[in-house]
Amino acid sequence: MExxxxxxxxxxxxxxxxxxxxxxxAVHSALFLLLTLVMIAGLxxxxxxxxxxxxxxxxxxxxxxxxxLFVVMLLGAELGxxxxxxxxxxxxxxxxxxxxxxxxxxxxxxxxxxxxxxITGTVTDEVIARQGSVQLVGESLFTQFLLxxxxxxxxxxxxxxxxxxxxxxxxxxxxxxGE
Amino acid sequence: MTAIEIPALNFAALLPLFIxxxxxxxxxxxxxxxxxxxxxxWLSLFGVILAAIVGNMQQGGAGFDPAFQNVSLLxxxxxxxxxxxxxxxxxxxxxxxxxxxxxxxxxxxxxxxxLFATSGMMAMGMATDLMVVFIGLETMSIALYVMSALNRxxxxxxxxxxxxxxxxxxxxxxxxxxxxxxYGATGSTNFSDIGSVLTAGTVAPxxxxxxxxxxxxxxxxxxxxxxxWWTPDVxxxxxxxxxxxxxxxxxxxxxATLMRLLMVSFPAFAVDWQLAIAVLAVLTxxxxxxxxxxxKDVKRMLAYSSIAHAGYILVGVAAATTEGIKSVLFYLLxxxxxxxxxxxxxxxxxxxxxxxxxxxxxxxxxxxxxxxxMVMALFLFSLTxxxxxxxxxxKLYIFRAAVNADLTWLAVVAVINSGVAAFYYLSVxxxxxxxxxxxxxxxxxPSTPATRIALAVAGLAVVLIxxxxxxxxxxxxxxxxx
Numbered sequence: 001m002e003x004x005x006x007x008x009x010x011x012x013x014x015x016x017x018x019x020x021x022x023x024x025x026a027v028h029s030a031l032f033l034l035l036t037l038v039m040i041a042g043l044x045x046x047x048x049x050x051x052x053x054x055x056x057x058x059x060x061x062x063x064x065x066x067x068x069l070f071v072v073m074l075l076g077a078e079l080g081x082x083x084x085x086x087x088x089x090x091x092x093x094x095x096x097x098x099x100x101x102x103x104x105x106x107x108x109x110x111x112x113x114x115x116x117x118x119i120t121g122t123v124t125d126e127v128i129a130r131q132g133s134v135q136l137v138g139e140s141l142f143t144q145f146l147l148x149x150x151x152x153x154x155x156x157x158x159x160x161x162x163x164x165x166x167x168x169x170x171x172x173x174x175x176x177x178g179e
Numbered sequence: 180m181t182a183i184e185i186p187a188l189n190f191a192a193l194l195p196l197f198i199x200x201x202x203x204x205x206x207x208x209x210x211x212x213x214x215x216x217x218x219x220x221w222l223s224l225f226g227v228i229l230a231a232i233v234g235n236m237q238q239g240g241a242g243f244d245p246a247f248q249n250v251s252l253l254x255x256x257x258x259x260x261x262x263x264x265x266x267x268x269x270x271x272x273x274x275x276x277x278x279x280x281x282x283x284x285x286x287x288x289x290x291x292x293x294l295f296a297t298s299g300m301m302a303m304g305m306a307t308d309l310m311v312v313f314i315g316l317e318t319m320s321i322a323l324y325v326m327s328a329l330n331r332x333x334x335x336x337x338x339x340x341x342x343x344x345x346x347x348x349x350x351x352x353x354x355x356x357x358x359x360x361x362y363g364a365t366g367s368t369n370f371s372d373i374g375s376v377l378t379a380g381t382v383a384p385x386x387x388x389x390x391x392x393x394x395x396x397x398x399x400x401x402x403x404x405x406x407x408w409w410t411p412d413v414x415x416x417x418x419x420x421x422x423x424x425x426x427x428x429x430x431x432x433x434x435a436t437l438m439r440l441l442m443v444s445f446p447a448f449a450v451d452w453q454l455a456i457a458v459l460a461v462l463t464x465x466x467x468x469x470x471x472x473x474x475k476d477v478k479r480m481l482a483y484s485s486i487a488h489a490g491y492i493l494v495g496v497a498a499a500t501t502e503g504i505k506s507v508l509f510y511l512l513x514x515x516x517x518x519x520x521x522x523x524x525x526x527x528x529x530x531x532x533x534x535x536x537x538x539x540x541x542x543x544x545x546x547x548x549x550x551x552x553m554v555m556a557l558f559l560f561s562l563t564x565x566x567x568x569x570x571x572x573x574k575l576y577i578f579r580a581a582v583n584a585d586l587t588w589l590a591v592v593a594v595i596n597s598g599v600a601a602f603y604y605l606s607v608x609x610x611x612x613x614x615x616x617x618x619x620x621x622x623x624x625p626s627t628p629a630t631r632i633a634l635a636v637a638g639l640a641v642v643l644i645x646x647x648x649x650x651x652x653x654x655x656x657x658x659x660x661x
Contacts, residue, residue, distance in 0.1 A: 142185065146247055164288070
């Protein structure tokens, strides 16, 4: 059962990603992105990571896609420049290299999946069922990964300051002119 | 539901980092109340120096235990990199104090961003866990993207910002994919745990793939060929004070993490990554130097020269020995002083709208401003590697490390490259000393005391390390990890 669901979610995610890249209309692209993100949330559920799945839908599907749609509509950039669809030499080299990379990485991952590596780690299905994945995530954030977690707040602050510095320059000019 | 127990954290080890972050936060808040942005610059400088003093006092003290559940470690290696990052930050603040006011970009946020970028670099130097590496790298990078685009009225600056942002995000994606595959193959994000799993187990192709992607990501960040092509545009387009900072800081941070990661996590694949790094080194040195020969603009030429220097440093990394690490540490500190010095001079001569950076505009500088011409010549000679300046010793140690690691061919390529590099460094000196100034040459604006302090400190460091390399060699010897 799980394997069929995996291929269902994974397949739709790949189709959605391709449709996003090849679509001319930016709004349609954003909607296909939404489709891909929701399907990936489905994959997280299959991996017993319910909390991540919910966070994925809330943060990416909910907030980020909405933000992208806002920006697209505010800029009036629904119809972007058309992408050349024919295969030029450059494009075909890029596609070829991408396929090579896909083959190599696919082989490596396949090899690992079917090697007889024992699955290690303390977070088993049984532990998740007992504690719930929210608590597990929270616990590792506040113990093992406390430092990255706290540093991430600095990262976000830098992002906010960056927006103000780059976006608020007109405001600064007005203020300097004493308006 | 059981309560979460917060484990022992060892805050003391991260004290220098916290001082820098704290100063950054203070600058953000004070920026609202203080109209004189220069005082914010001096405050930032004070914070940076305080962090450096505290860091050095901690050496040999209690700070050596792994901190925060073994995700970061303030060992001699991290401390040495902290010295590099903090001196880079301090000199860049001094350069910015003079430069930003002159080009009309003086904003308090600049210093806050610079401090946060420095804290990201420090986190990378201390990181022993991929999670910390990534967060530190992003903190540094995002601050640098914004700083590159600071000059909103100039197209090159905007182009630099967007180009750096797009290429940098791309690089981060590679890095993250590499981290994910490494984690998948080994079940850990901790450097030494990854190392022990890989050493014990059969060689997993997935971990190898992860290593490859990590290398690509870091090659982007340190601007190694063939992942360099954003560099000239970004370094040229960004305000010179920003170029000064990122051409040294971002590179040093990339190398700090790369070396620790390769030596601690991937010794099992040493043969493979040594070859990869050696190839990168050859390409980077050669392309950087050849392209620099053709440049007519000094700022752009120095951008290519910094690519070439990344190549020399990669030679030291390729050696994969303790001696190699030492030579890289040695080189990076020297590179920080000479490169910042050279860019600072470019900043002094630069007027608004990119006037004053062309090679021909350096003609007759020795007559117009002998001091400035002298320090510029000093930095350029050091970048070339003339004895007895610091740059010579830096190159010597790197080449010797390569020869001792049986990479004599690589050392030979590097020596030939240093010879090629002499052409374009000397052409600037020829312009300054032997060509008369054009009649319509722009007037040189007087440099501010802050810039003069920066130039004097960098110049003295280049000369003193050149005459007395032994003291730095001793310092470097303490900067090696396990």
